[in-house]
Amino acid sequence: MKKIIMTGGGTAGHVNPNLALMPKLKKLNYEIKYIGSKNGIEKEIIGKTNIPYFSISSGKLRRYFDLKNFSDPFKVGIGFFQALHILSKEKPNIVFSKGGFVSVPVVAAASFLKIPVLAHESDITPGLANKIAGKFADKLLVTFPDTLKYIGDKGIFVGSPIREELFKGDAYKAKQEAGFVEDKPVILVMGGSIGSVAINNSLRAILSTLLQEFNVIHLCGKNNLDPALEELKGYKQYEYVTKEMKDILNAADLIVSRAGANSIFEFVALKKPNLLIPLPLASSRGDQILNAESFKGKGYSMVLNEEEVSDENLLKAIKDLYQNRETYIEAMEKSKLGNASDRIVELIEKYSK
Numbered sequence: 001m002k003k004i005i006m007t008g009g010g011t012a013g014h015v016n017p018n019l020a021l022m023p024k025l026k027k028l029n030y031e032i033k034y035i036g037s038k039n040g041i042e043k044e045i046i047g048k049t050n051i052p053y054f055s056i057s058s059g060k061l062r063r064y065f066d067l068k069n070f071s072d073p074f075k076v077g078i079g080f081f082q083a084l085h086i087l088s089k090e091k092p093n094i095v096f097s098k099g100g101f102v103s104v105p106v107v108a109a110a111s112f113l114k115i116p117v118l119a120h121e122s123d124i125t126p127g128l129a130n131k132i133a134g135k136f137a138d139k140l141l142v143t144f145p146d147t148l149k150y151i152g153d154k155g156i157f158v159g160s161p162i163r164e165e166l167f168k169g170d171a172y173k174a175k176q177e178a179g180f181v182e183d184k185p186v187i188l189v190m191g192g193s194i195g196s197v198a199i200n201n202s203l204r205a206i207l208s209t210l211l212q213e214f215n216v217i218h219l220c221g222k223n224n225l226d227p228a229l230e231e232l233k234g235y236k237q238y239e240y241v242t243k244e245m246k247d248i249l250n251a252a253d254l255i256v257s258r259a260g261a262n263s264i265f266e267f268v269a270l271k272k273p274n275l276l277i278p279l280p281l282a283s284s285r286g287d288q289i290l291n292a293e294s295f296k297g298k299g300y301s302m303v304l305n306e307e308e309v310s311d312e313n314l315l316k317a318i319k320d321l322y323q324n325r326e327t328y329i330e331a332m333e334k335s336k337l338g339n340a341s342d343r344i345v346e347l348i349e350k351y352s353k
Contacts, residue, residue: 278291
C-alpha cells in the first residue's frame with residue numbers, strides 16, 4: 001500500500017481540492033494522512049473525515065509591513081522541524097500540496113528528505129506560498145493554462161479537481177432543510193469560508209425585495225449570522241457548510257460568490273449562472289479579480305467589483321443574471337473545462353517513489 005501525505009490550508013479553497021482527490025486515491029489503495037495548522041479551517045474540514053491529521057506551527061508570509069513579520073518566520077521554522085519529524089516517521093511515497101502558508105514547511109521538509117512533491121496552484125498567478133513551495137516541488141500543477149508562463153519547466157496544466165459528490169446533490173433535501181415552502185428560484189450567496197461583510201450587508205439590505213421572487217440560501221461566514229433574520233420565510237443562513245454543500249449547489253438556480261478558482265470551476269462544471277464579486281486589491285493580491293475577468297471573458301460569469309457593490313447595483317445584477325441565465329448556461333455547456341481529478345491522480349501515481 002502506498003502512502004500519501006496531503007497538505008494545504010488557511011482557506012477552504014486550499015482544502016476542498018484535496019477532498020476531491022481522496023476518493024480516487026482510496027480506490028487505488030493509498031493510505032492518506034494530512035498535515036495542517038493547529039487552528040486553521042483545514043483542521044475543522046479534515047476533522048469531519050476519517051483522515052489522520054497532524055498539526056504543525058504555521059506563520060503567515062506577508063508582502064506588507066506587520067510586526068508579526070518578525071515572529072512568523074520562527075513559526076515557519078518550527079513548522080519545518082515538526083514536518084520533518086512527521087515525514088521521517090510516516091515515510092510517505094509522495095506529498096501533495098494545495099498551497100496556503102502551512103504547506104511551505106511541509107514541502108520544504110519533504111524536499112529535504114528526498115520525498116517527491118507535487119503542488120497545485122488554483123489561481124492564474126501563483127500565490128506567495130506556492131512561489132516558495134514551488135522551488136521545492138518536483139512539479140507545480142496549474143488550473144489555468146495562462147499560469148504556465150509564470151512557472152517555467154516545472155509547470156503542468158491540469159485544470160481544477162472537482163469533488164464527484166457535487167454532481168450527486170439533492171435539491172429537494174436542501175430546500176427542505178432551508179424550510180422553503182414556496183417554489184421559487186433559489187439564489188445561493190457565499191462570501192468565501194470567512195464570509196464577506198460587503199456582500200452580507202448589501203444582500204440583507206435587499207432581502208425584502210429579493211424574497212418576492214426568490215428563495216435565498218446565504219453562507220455568511222463564521223460569526224456572521226443575524227439572529228433577527230432566523231424566522232424570515234424564504235431565507236436560510238448558515239455560517240459555513242460541508243456535507244450539505246452538494247445539495248445546496250444542486251438546488252441553486254443562481255450563485256453570488258467570491259471568485260476563488262476552486263469554486264468558480266465548480267460552478268461551470270455544474271452549469272450554474274453566477275455573479276462573481278472578487279476580493280478587491282485592498283484585501284488581496286488581485287488573484288480573484290484575474291479569475292473573474294477570465295471567466296467573464298469566456299461568457300461563464302457576470303462580474304461586479306466590490307467597489308461597485310451597493311444595494312441597488314447588487315439587486316440589478318442579480319435580476320440581470322436571472323433574466324439572461326440561459327446565455328450563461330449555454331456558454332458553460334460549450335466549455336471544455338473538465339474535472340482534473342483523474343489527471344492529478346495519474347501524476348501522483350507517476351511521481352510516487
